[in-house]
């Protein structure tokens with residue numbers, strides 16, 4: 001008996017252990033920041049996240065590196081507004097990939113468990129904003145920095161060594177696989193960038209802006225998702241770049257965001273816009289896209305190497321809510337911008353819709369003017385289609401903004417409604433004409449049945465319309 005009891009106890013213990021580990025696995029954090037974070041680890045973790053959160057996480061390959069490695073974009077959330085976070089433009093700064101992935105992982109976990117991060121409501125934020133991550137912009141460079149020459153074809157070893165000034169130590173590698181510095185490739189002050197004239201482990205800007213495949217992929221991706229805000233993570237010096245040739249209005253706006261990020265991270269703001277040198281992703285995003293962009297440097301300065309793994313916990317603590325904060329601001333920017341552009345579009349559409357009126361009312365003098373003009377149908381269709389299109393965009397706005405557009409929608413709907421009635425009546429009239437003779441015949445023969453009912457309704461609709469419009473008609 002005692003043995004049985006013990007066996008049962010052991011079984012209970014085992015089962016509880018099993019179910020606990022299953023639970024832990026289902027809700028655990030996948031990304032381990034305590035190890036060197038490689039391209040293949042990232043690919044495996046992306047797959048795990050996609051499997052764990054099929055409704056929340058989306059994965060896209062947005063291009064290939066020069067040596068054919070995939071450049072992944074991973075999204076989190078379901079909101080109409082997008083923001084864009086990226087890491088590892090610079091090879092030796094791959095801790096920023098770890099940060100991107102860890103952030104993704106933590107946010108997904110918080111979303112599912114309805115948890116807040118530093119007071120930020122993940123679930124609410126991800127309902128109005130989608131956060132897109134490209135955790136490793138430069139997979140070739142990262143792989144070369146971590147694994148050395150052996151990860152590359154023999155045929156290119158000689159040229160890679162040359163770019164590395166003959167050294168076999170690739171720990172200092174910053175460029176992509178072809179010796180181009182990806183953060184000196186963007187078309188913002190590119191012309192004036194100094195540095196090496198040929199491919200190098202660091203600082204070579206390339207023959208022209210946006211020639212590296214990795215940068216092309218990023219530019220196409222930005223065009224596709226049209227992000228409100230962007231963050232390009234780097235890892236040198238615990239500082240924050242945010243400022244590059246904004247006009248005074250945007251300078252003020254972006255400074256306010258930067259000050260908030262400074263408060264969260266403790267990083268010093270770089271006010272001198274010449275400090276970036278130009279050519280960087282953020283320089284381009286801020287000055288060409290004219291939207292807020294940030295480059296947080298997440299580690300203490302390390303001379304020509306990757307930051308030690310011990311830097312990560314601090315970097316995470318400082319940055320854990322940064323993307324949630326910027327996602328909140330991104331949603332506001334999205335609403336403001338789209339509300340303003342929709343308002344203009346609705347104003348124009350209202351003017352167009354009012355042009356329908358003469359067709360269905362004032363120009364009708366007698367039954368002969370009761371006809372469907374081609375211009376009327378073209379105008380009606382274009383107003384209706386545009387109204388549907390604007391309606392879909394309006395649905396994505398905050399309700400306070402939606403309400404402000406209701407006045408325009410009402411006028412347009414009214415015009416469309418009258419037009420539709422007119423079209424129905426004309427169609428009914430046409431039908432009536434066609435069936436008139438057979439109707440009379442049926443009537444005369446005294447064989448009016450249920451089958452003629454639809455016809456009768458048509459006649460009534462037509463009569464109603466014409467009576468309302470005081471149109472005389474001689475159809476019957």
Ligand SMILES: [Zn+2]
Pocket residue numbers: 090093183234235236
């Ligand atoms: Zn960097």
